[in-house]
Amino acid sequence: MIDNTELKQIANLAKLTIDTNTQNETIKDLNAILDLAKQLTEINTDAITPMAHPLHMTQRLRTDEVNEYDQSASFQAIAPKIGKQHYLVPTVIE
Amino acid sequence: MEWETVIGLEIHAQLNTKSKIFSAAATKFGAQPNSQACAVDLGLPGVLPVLNVEVVNKAVTFGLAVDAHINQRNVFDRKNYFYPDLPKGYQISQLDLPIVGEGKIDIGIEGEVKTIGITRAHLEEDAGKSVHDMFDNDTAIDLNRAGTPLLEIVSDPDMRSAKEAVAYAKKIHALVQYIDICDGNMAEGSFRCDANVSIRPMGQEELGTRAELKNINSFKFLEKAINLEVERQQDILEEGGKVAQETRLYDSVKHETRSMRSKEEANDYRYFPDPDLLPVEVSDELLATIKAQLPELPLEKKVRFIKKLGLSEYDADVLTSQKSLADYFEIMLKGNESNAKLCANWAMGELSASLNKNQIEIEKSPVSAQDLSLLITRISDDTISGKIAKDVFKAMWDGEGGADEIIDAKGLKQMTDxxxxxxxxxxxxxxxxxxxxxxxxxxxxxxxxxxxxxxxxxxxxxxxxxxxxxxxxxxx
Incomplete structure (x- = not known):
């Protein structure tokens, strides 16, 4: 069962702000999802290979060719902040 | 107390493809910032990754070269973490089913051969680059590197000293160049090493708590960083403290390692299979084709040099330690096979000494392999003596011309009258x-x-x- 502390931790990892007014409701929803997952774990899957994708197909591959050319001007036109051809974000300290 | 050092390495080798792992943007180093980052690399909505066939081929080539199990069905996963140079908010990587499974490689250490296990090698995309000192209040992001294909080669914790770790890293470094999957350029970040280091009381089975050392971009720093970390852990344990499991950044200027972030939170990557990518299948045919096309590996070359050319084990070892040196030597041999020993002596002697002294890479040697080969011919056909040849070599190095030209111009021809x-x-x-x-x-x-x-x-x-x-x- 997820509690308030765990909710905060998940929100932090997902970079989401959870409104304090909807906190309890979110906890309820997440727990309902976990309950469903728990219900699924009751099925014996020992002999079943885990599925990586719902489609029973394999990946198509692309030849190693460069055919995407510089469109940085268009991309940077919609960026919140740019400078010296870089995308700018608030200072990140490691 | 006597301590035993335990080291495992994670090596990121940038695969030398023309285009990126999941997009058709170029991977060329040194381009204008963000000029090689397309919509897929930027993680714009509505785009889908498509895997580059060469990336698969190169990973399989590596697997075969280290005698590894190839997972003919392998899967891409999303590794979720937040950082501005990773625009999607996740890195596409491989967790449970990497393309290359268990393998091994031999290293030479103080005349002994030691086998180092390779746990796995998986494919992933590189992140972009953050520049922290370009602007006062902003971090600048260049996404040219985002989506560059990486093969992360994870070793078993089989190394017991910094020297062994360096020997292993050098071996992998030479190998990836031999099989032409990575250019090995450490200065440009094409070949990067992280070291997991722990210590335990001698004789103890259980592993100690490890620290992961990052930011090591040369073999010299790898050795220094590991030795420094071992000392740090010894000091902590001998004072009764506990080593924290964490990532530490090596600072080559201050010669110290410092804590980067708590691994506990950073490790919460919430991996899951990437729904945008289907499982990758490596067919039996592809596997057979790559196996057949596998170039001569360093060990095979070494054996050939010993058996066919009659070189000593030491000479063969030195000459095959780097692909560039082996290539140079093989060009010298053309028409000079009967003088293999003399060629070896010159490549390892005068040539290597001059390259070292002037800090020049062999690829940029002012004396080409063909020219040096001709000089060897002139020694063996008695045109000049070995002693005079050293003067001729010096003149060749200084750009005074080819061997014959210099011998004629300076009247150095041996007296045989x-x-x-x-x-x-x-x-x-x-x-x-x-x-x-x-x-x-x-x-x-x-x-x-x-x-x-x-x-x-x-x-x-x-x-x-x-x-x-x-x-x-x-x-x-």
Whole structure:
């Protein structure tokens, strides 16, 4: 069962702000999802290979060719902040 | 207390493809910022990744070269973490089903061979680059590197000293260049090493808590960083403390490692299979084709040098330690196979010494392999002596021309005219009666004196073999 502390931790990892007014409701929803997952774990899957994708197909591959050319001007036109051809974000300290 | 060091390495080798792992943008190093980042690399909505076939081929090539199990069905996962140079908010990587499974590689350490296990090698995309010092209040992001294909090669914790770790890293470094999957350029970040280091009391089975060392971009720093970390952990444990499991950044300027972030939170990557990518299948046919096309591996080359060319194990080892040196040597050999030992001596001697002294990579050597090969030919056909050849080499290095050109221009051609040398020998014998007497009374060493005099008189051009024969017959 997820509690308030765990909710905060998940929100932090997902970079989401959870409104304090909807906190309890979110906890309820997440727990309902976990309950469903728990219900699924009751099925014996020992002999079943885990599925990586719902489609029973394999990946198509692309030849190693460069055919995407510089469109940085268009991309940077919609960026919140740019400078010296870089995308700018608030200072990140490691 | 006596401690045992345990090291495992994670090596990121940038695969040398033309385009990125999941997009058709170029991977060329040094382009204008963000000029090689397309919509897929930027993680714009509505785009889908499509896997590059060469990336698969190169990963399989590596797997076969380290005798590894190839997972013919492998899966891409999303590794979720937040950082501005990772625009999607996740890195596409492989967790449970990597393309390359368990393998192994031998390293040479103090004359002994040690086998290092390879846990796995998986494919992933590189992140972009954050520049922290370009602007005062902003971090600048260049996404050219985002989506560059990486093969992360994870070793077993089999190394017991910094020296072993360096030997292993160098071996992998040489191998990826031999099989042409990575250019190995450490300065440009094409080959990067992280080291997991822990210590435990000697004899203890259980592993100690490890620290992961990042930001190591040379073999020299790898050795320094590991030794530094071992000392740090020893100090902590001997004072009764506990080593924290964390990532530490190596600072080569301050020569220290410092804590980067708590691994506990950073490790919460919430991996899951990437729904945008289907499982990858490596067919039996592809596997067979790559196996058949596998180039000669360093060990095979070494054995060939010993068996076919008659080189010593030491020489063969040095010459195959780097692909560039082996390539140079093989070009020298063309038309000079019978002089393999002489070629080896020159490649490892004069050439390597000059390259080291001037800090030049062999690829940029001012003396080409073809030119050096011709110089060897001129030694073996008695045009010049080995001693004169060193002067010719120096002139070649200084750009004065090819071997023949320099030999002609400087009049260095060896004297092979018996009559002319005989005349000089006669004069020397006549003018040095005391030394002649010494030789006759059994002082063999004095022969060197006569050789020296003759060489002086001929400016070193007398054919040494001929000169020796003449001296012995005249003095005897």
């Amino acid at each position: 018996t009559g002319a040398i005989e005349q000089i020998v006669d004069e020397i014998i006549e003018n040095n009666a005391p030394q002649v007497a010494q030789f006759k009374s059994g002082n063999e060493k004095i022969l060197g004196f006569f050789v020296g005099q003759a060489m002086k008189a001929t400016q070193g051009k007398a054919n040494p073999k001929l000169l020796n024969e003449l001296l012995r017959s005249k003095l005897g």
